Amino acid sequence: MPNIGLLKPAASLWALLLMVLVLASPPGGADEAAPVAVTTAAEAQLSEQLALSGTVTAERNSALSVRVSGLVAQVEVDAGDRVSAGDRLLQLDTELAELALARADAAVAEARAQLAEAQRLRDEARQLEDSRTIPETQVRAAEAQVAIRQAAVTRLRAERDEQAERLRRHEVVAPFAGVIARKLTETGEWVDTGTAVLELVETDRLRLDVRAPQRLYQSIREAMPVTIRSEALPDRELDGRVHARVPVNDPTARTFLVRVHINDDNHSLLPGMSAQAQFTVGTGERGIVIPRDAVIRLPNGTTNVWVIKQDDDKRIANRRQIKLGRMMADRVEVSDGLDEGQTVVVRGNEVLNEGQTVRIVETDD
Numbered sequence: 001m002p003n004i005g006l007l008k009p010a011a012s013l014w015a016l017l018l019m020v021l022v023l024a025s026p027p028g029g030a031d032e033a034a035p036v037a038v039t040t041a042a043e044a045q046l047s048e049q050l051a052l053s054g055t056v057t058a059e060r061n062s063a064l065s066v067r068v069s070g071l072v073a074q075v076e077v078d079a080g081d082r083v084s085a086g087d088r089l090l091q092l093d094t095e096l097a098e099l100a101l102a103r104a105d106a107a108v109a110e111a112r113a114q115l116a117e118a119q120r121l122r123d124e125a126r127q128l129e130d131s132r133t134i135p136e137t138q139v140r141a142a143e144a145q146v147a148i149r150q151a152a153v154t155r156l157r158a159e160r161d162e163q164a165e166r167l168r169r170h171e172v173v174a175p176f177a178g179v180i181a182r183k184l185t186e187t188g189e190w191v192d193t194g195t196a197v198l199e200l201v202e203t204d205r206l207r208l209d210v211r212a213p214q215r216l217y218q219s220i221r222e223a224m225p226v227t228i229r230s231e232a233l234p235d236r237e238l239d240g241r242v243h244a245r246v247p248v249n250d251p252t253a254r255t256f257l258v259r260v261h262i263n264d265d266n267h268s269l270l271p272g273m274s275a276q277a278q279f280t281v282g283t284g285e286r287g288i289v290i291p292r293d294a295v296i297r298l299p300n301g302t303t304n305v306w307v308i309k310q311d312d313d314k315r316i317a318n319r320r321q322i323k324l325g326r327m328m329a330d331r332v333e334v335s336d337g338l339d340e341g342q343t344v345v346v347r348g349n350e351v352l353n354e355g356q357t358v359r360i361v362e363t364d365d
Contacts, residue, residue, distance in 0.1 A: 036317075037347035037362035038308060043340050044289045046333055048326045050279040054210030056230075056262070058203065058271045060176055063196040066092065067169040072189050077198070079183050083174045090185075090197055092170040101167050104160035111156045115149035122146045178202040181271075201271055206262045207243060210277050211255040219281035220245060226260050230275040232268070239263045240277065280329055287325060287333045294346045295324070295332060305338065306345040306352050308360070315360065317345065317352045 070092035077089050122142040128134045182199040185191055208228060212220055226240040246257035260277050262269060269275065296304045307320045325333030338344070345352065347362065 033315075033357040033359035034317075034352060035348055035361045036306075036308075036345045036352070036358045038343050038360055039291055039294065039346050039364045041288050041290050041334065041338050041340055041342045041344055043286055044331075046283045046285045046287045046289070046326055047280050047328050048283055049328060050212075050216065050281055051276050052210040052212055052258070052279070053274060053276050054208050054260075056206055056269050056271055056273045056275055057209050058178075058201045059205045059207060060178070060200075060202040061181075061271065062175065062200050064089065064172050064175075064198045064200055065194050065196045066090070066172060066191050067193060068092065068166060069192045070170060070190070072185055072187050072191060072197075075183060075185065075187055075197075077180045077183070079180050081180045082178070082203075083180065083200070084177050085174055087174045088171050089174055089180075089200075090172040092191075094167060094170045097163070097167040097170055101160070101163045104156070104163045108153065108156045108160050111149065111153040115146070115153050118142070118145040118149040172197060174200060176200070176202055177204060203267055203270065206264060206269055206271065208240065208260040208262055208275050208277055210258050210260065211250065211253065212258050212279075214254045214256055216279075216281055217245065217247075217256055220258055220279060224279065227278040228260070228262055228275055229278070230269060230273060232273050232275075236268070238268070283326070287335070288338055288340055289328070289331045289333050290338070290344050291346050292327075292330055292332050294344045294349065295322075296349060305334075306349045307338070308343040308345065308358060315358050317354070317356045317358050319354050 072090065073093045074091045075089075076091070077083060077087075083089065122139075122145070125134060125139040125142040129136060129139045178200045180198055181201045183197075184199070185195070185197045191197060208226075220242060222242050222244065224242040226242060228238040228240045230238075240260045240262045242258060243261045244259045246259070248256070250256070258277075262275075290305065294305050296306075298304060302321055303324055304319050304321050306317045309316050309318055320337055322337030323335045325335035327333075345358070348358075352358070
């Protein structure tokens with residue numbers, strides 16, 4: 001079967017080629033063969049374009065909260081600021097926590113000194129035991145004191161580490177890179193444990209959530225390419241891919257959720273914006289298809305194509321009225337008026353006249 005894909009030479013190159021061919025042709029008036037590009041009408045698997053509207057969302061949108069109660073000493077960001085993972089965003093007053101940590105450090109130092117003394121006494125007792133100067137029970141008591149002091153050091157070090165963690169919890173850091181969407185507190189305010197203080201939105205990985213009719217559940221596949229359009233980008237299209245199909249459908253609307261990953265390195269879209277995802281899905285049917293460029297729409301609403309017929313040693317252009325079926329990305333189904341294998345003009349068809357002789361200068365066959 002011939003390739004029925006759309007011819008895609010640059011428009012400017014085609015116009016230049018057409019001009020050169022016309023200027024290079026000898027004078028001959030309307031009977032002169034017109035240069036055209038053609039393709040062959042062919043039967044192919046049909047697909048349809050499905051446009052679904054939805055909302056741009058972030059993969060991660062977090063309400064950041066404080067892990068301890070305290071007085072807000074400094075808010076280091078504002079709404080709209082872009083932050084990196086690990087950046088400090090908010091600081092609570094740490095004076096009391098720092099004093100508690102200092103006490104814990106002192107307690108650990110004291111316990112270590114007591115442990116060192118207990119170890120010295122134990123070693124001395126062992127030496128005296130060898131010379132039978134002191135009873136064995138006194139040596140065992142000295143060894144027990146070392147174990148007690150060692151346990152005290154371990155306990156106090158754990159308490160010190162706990163206090164250090166409490167001190168660290170007096171700040172809020174960014175768990176991932178993104179943009180501050182909302183600032184919910186100010187310097188000088190008291191906040192309790194669990195209070196949300198900032199909202200952070202990840203903008204590097206956006207997705208478009210749309211709801212698709214349940215009849216298309218098997219047609220829409222993961223990793224399927226998607227074209228994304230938005231009123232926020234009137235002159236641009238973005239690429240995307242289906243990330244997931246959520247099988248739980250809406251029983252009232254008979255739809256299911258489709259999540260599309262958006263490729264947007266320039267951060268053109270933001271969470272909350274509306275956008276439209278265009279899917280190309282197979283119908284399971286076959287039909288005659290031609291490139292969209294072959295179709296000419298007349299003011300009276302009819303659609304036509306130019307069909308090339310061989311007449312002895314000439315090729316003649318004849319206008320043929322057709323009926324269109326499904327619209328695809330760069331092709332269109334012809335439901336009536338055209339047969340498989342017929343040669344159709346795709347370039348140069350704008351200036352043809354009925355019965356005009358043509359010269360084929362390009363073909364995709």
